[in-house]
Amino acid sequence: QKEVEQDPGPLSVPEGAIVSLNCTYSNSAFQYFMWYRQYSRKGPELLMYTYSSGNKEDGRFTAQVDKSSKYISLFIRDSQPSDSATYLCAMNQAGTALIFGKGTTLSVSS
Amino acid sequence: DAMVIQNPRYQVTQFGKPVTLSCSQTLNHNVMYWYQQKSSQAPKLLFHYYDKDFNNEADTPDNFQSRRPNTSFCFLDIRSPGLGDAAMYLCATSRGRDYNQPQHFGDGTRLSIL
Numbered sequence: 001q002k003e004v005e006q007d008p009g010p011l012s013v014p015e016g017a018i019v020s021l022n023c024t025y026s027n028s029a030f031q032y033f034m035w036y037r038q039y040s041r042k043g044p045e046l047l048m049y050t051y052s053s054g055n056k057e058d059g060r061f062t063a064q065v066d067k068s069s070k071y072i073s074l075f076i077r078d079s080q081p082s083d084s085a086t087y088l089c090a091m092n093q094a095g096t097a098l099i100f101g102k103g104t105t106l107s108v109s110s
Numbered sequence: 111d112a113m114v115i116q117n118p119r120y121q122v123t124q125f126g127k128p129v130t131l132s133c134s135q136t137l138n139h140n141v142m143y144w145y146q147q148k149s150s151q152a153p154k155l156l157f158h159y160y161d162k163d164f165n166n167e168a169d170t171p172d173n174f175q176s177r178r179p180n181t182s183f184c185f186l187d188i189r190s191p192g193l194g195d196a197a198m199y200l201c202a203t204s205r206g207r208d209y210n211q212p213q214h215f216g217d218g219t220r221l222s223i224l
Contacts (some may be wrong), residue, residue: 044200045215087199
């Protein structure tokens with residue numbers, strides 16, 4: 001079993017839809033959870049950063065961590081064409097390297 | 111704006127011909143990382159520097175080397191590139207030694223091997 005699993009998609013939604021992106025993981029020691037957005041031919045850009053379980057909201061974006069289920073989510077409300085990108089989850093425990101998911105490609109059509 | 115800059119954005123080299131990729135940062139971060147990202151794959155950490163302390167990942171091929179002459183610059187040297195080394199190479203920085211500090215990425219260098 002891979003340490004971090006992420007459905008690659010592609011995921012296509014109409015503008016204004018609520019998008020749910022997810023990752024599962026196997027290492028219960030992971031404590032730090034991140035979501036990165038990567039546009040085509042660009043580097044990953046940090047979107048959300050959470051520690052341990054719970055929710056974090058930033059504008060249209062909400063990150064959720066459920067450590068009991070080893071499951072993290074990123075919700076995008078009122079999705080826009082500019083949200084079209086690949087979304088990478090990443091996580092680790094203190095003192096260890098980040099482990100990335102393969103990314104989910106999202107396309108938002110106007 | 112403080113940032114991570116990678117040059118060149120696109121690099122073409124011949125099979126077996128050494129190539130150097132560069133990264134500079136204006137964030138004054140202690141840690142600099144090099145990742146390899148192949149199409150539709152997760153970024154794979156090759157190595158990182160904490161200041162001048164070099165840390166190699168166990169499965170990074172010997173063909174890959176790195177230099178960090180000062181805080182701002184870091185180089186990735188590929189001594190004898192093979193076809194399997196064609197990828198996007200990403201440089202990232204973070205403030206502290208703990209890997210849990212957020213990492214800031216450059217836009218990458220896309221390497222092609224002829």
